[in-house]
Amino acid sequence: MALVMPSPVLISNTYYLRVRVPSDLPASAKGQSVTLPVGDSFKLVKMTDFVKVSLETREPRTAKERFAKAYSALQSTWQAMKDGPKPLSHKQSVALAGEIRAAFIEAFDDDPGNPENWHRVLEQNAAAKAARLNSLTIPTLKQQATDMEKRFGKLADARLAIHGMILAPQYRQRLLMQVAEGLDEMARVNQAKAEGDYSDSGETKRYPAFEAVQAEPKPTAATSSQTFKSVIDERVRRRSAGKDAVPLREETVDKYRLATDAFATFRKSDDLTTVTPEEADAWKLALMEGGELSNNTIGQRLQNVRTVIEWARKHSHGKLFPLGNPLATIERPSFQPVPSDARTYTMLEAKQVLSAARKETRNDLRWLPWMCAYSGARIEEVAQLSKSNFFKVGDDWFYRLTTSGGKTLKTRSSERRVPVHPELIKEGLMEFVNGLTLAEDNRIFSNRSQQRIGEWLRETVKITRPELAPSHGWRHLFEDVCLVGGVLDAAKNYITGRSSGKSGEGYGKSEAMLPGLANEMRKVPFFL
Structure with missing residues (x-):
């Protein structure tokens, strides 16, 4: 049987393109919209089981010409859908924008029209880029994307269709921005021509020739659906x-x-x-x-x-999103940082918390606030201590904050040995630790200690100041009281696990220096 080629269909005295959508397209294609050239304009058409669009003519010859162009673009779009979305480099985006720019300059070269028309084009382009196509809307990034799509989307889609491309979504906004810049240049050239100045013909070497891209790798075991x-x-x-x-x-x-x-x-x-x-x-x-x-x-x-x-x-060894993380271009929202002093305990609050902790019977509520207060350690660091992490050098007790045994620390420089402050000894910390009957390597405190202490602070101790960092606030306060007591910076940085990048970070790294570290800890003033 001979293959019957589609042709224009006459409906109510007007010719249409009406063709059935191929069955071998991806299931996601149904319901999508495609941009097709019709005469001097472009039409956005939604695909169902058919693609149907008016060719806007009653003349059979004109209908055949318009049908041929629209059907060719539609076939290219269908093939692109089968190939899948493609990436677009910056150079390729500029090239496509250059093609659109050149087409408009050529179309209006003989008769550029009224200069005011091009002035309005520039104004509308600027409004779209500023998210102000509708003066009543609030300019946001979301509104900008909507306005850019409304203003430039059809032109971009038509050019992509000519090259048989479906663009991967993460490259869309970059292309529209390049199209906008190219159309601004076009409008300025045509405005000058409309005013009688043809000194700038619009020819330029700025825009590179478009070179086709390779499709992104097909999904493999490494890039198939993952949650x-x-x-x-x-x-x-x-x-x-x-x-x-x-x-x-x-x-x-x-x-x-x-x-x-x-x-x-x-x-x-x-x-x-x-x-x-x-x-x-x-x-x-x-x-x-x-x-x-x-x-x-x-x-x-x-x-x-x-x-x-x-x-x-x-x-996936780079097979997934080979051109980069899709969130790499998302700008984090700006914010006003909370001043350090607002996040830190006041001395009155510190006394209130430590006094309340004395009355608690749960291990984490009783001891973690005190250990954080007298070390500046992060609560998650001390919460994972086991009995075996405590040791004695001479008359001084220490505990080791380490990644050994499955423990975790924020950074490698956070590995350290912290002297037990004399006030903790007086409170009975070492009697508590030495009296524990659990295995040497078992955690002393709960896995949920950080959350539990935050809840306790707000609900039981009634410190509800929103700026206060319930656990990290001890870190800032400890550094402040170290200054009051005249603790050496090298010792303070080592005890708190901060990295200064100086050679003094070797302080306390060997056992020979631990007694000196304990002497520095004794300079830290008492809270109660």
């Missing part, structure tokens, strides 16, 4: 492997799960491999406009999602 949960689970497994492994802390894992769960709920999918920058940016804006979280917290959650995606890229 955020599976990537985090795999990261936990890898970090826990090996004799000297440094596992991720439970609270660290929890923060990644919190951020990715929220993002997955927002985008209605836990499939990490399909994340786009637009989704992340929309999530950021929704959180900011919701007003429940601080901008700093929103920025941290964005970073946590980006980190998990980066883990997935590393696990």
Whole structure:
């Protein structure tokens, strides 16, 4: 049977393109819109079982010409859908913008029209870039994306269709910005011509020739559908492997799960491999406009999602998102940082907390506030101590903050041996530790100590000042009282696990220096 080629269809005295959508297109193609050239304009057409668009003519000859161009573009689009989304480099974006610019300059070369028309084009272009196409809307990144799409999207799609490309979403905004810049140049050239100045013909070597790109690698076992949960689970497994492994802390894992769960709920999918920058940016804006979280917290959650995606890229050896992390272009929201003194305990608050801790019977509530107060240590560091981490040199007691035995610290410089302050000895800390009957390597305190102490501070001790960092506030206060007591900077930095980049960081690294470190700790004033 001879293959019947489609042709224009006459409906109510007007010719249409009406063709059936091929059955071998991806299932996701149905319902998508395609941009087709019709005469001197472009039409956005939604695909169902058919693609139907008016050719806007009653003349058979004109209908055939318009049909041929539209059908050719449609076939290119269908092939692009089969090939899948493609990346677009910066150079290729500029090249496409140059093609659009050149087409408009050529079209209006003989008759550029009224200069005021081109002035209005420039104004509308500027309004779109500033998210002000509608003067009543509030300029936001989301609104800017909408305005850019409305102003330049069809032109970009038509040019992509000519090259038979479906663009991967993460490259969309960059292309539209280049198209906008090219059309600004075009409008200025045509405005000058309309005013009688043809000194600038519009010819330029600025725009490179477009060179086709290779399709992104087809999904493999390494890049096929993965959930955020599976990537985090795999990261936990890898970090826990090996004799000297440094596992991720439970609270660290929890923060990644919190951020990715929220993002997955927002985008209605836990499939990490399909994340786009637009989704992340929309999530950021929704959180900011919701007003429940601080901008700093929103920025941290964005970073946590980006980190998990980066883990997935590393696990796939670069096969997933080979051109970069899709969240790399998302700008973290600006925020006004909380001053350090506002996050720190006042002396009155410190006394209130330590006095309340004396009355507690739970190990973590009784001892962790005191140990943090007299060391400046991060609560998650001291919370993972075991009985075997305590040792004595001469008459002085110390405890070792280490990554050995599956423990975790923020940085490698956080490995240290901290003298037990005399006030902790008087409080009975060592009698408590030495009297424990648990195994030497078992944790003394709960895995949920940090959360439990935060709740206790707010609900029982009744310190509800929102700026205060319940656990980190001890860190700032300890450094302040070290200054009051005249503790050497090298000793203070070592005890708190801070890195200064100076040679003095060797302080306390050998056992011979530990007595000197204990002497410096004795300079720290008492809180009560």
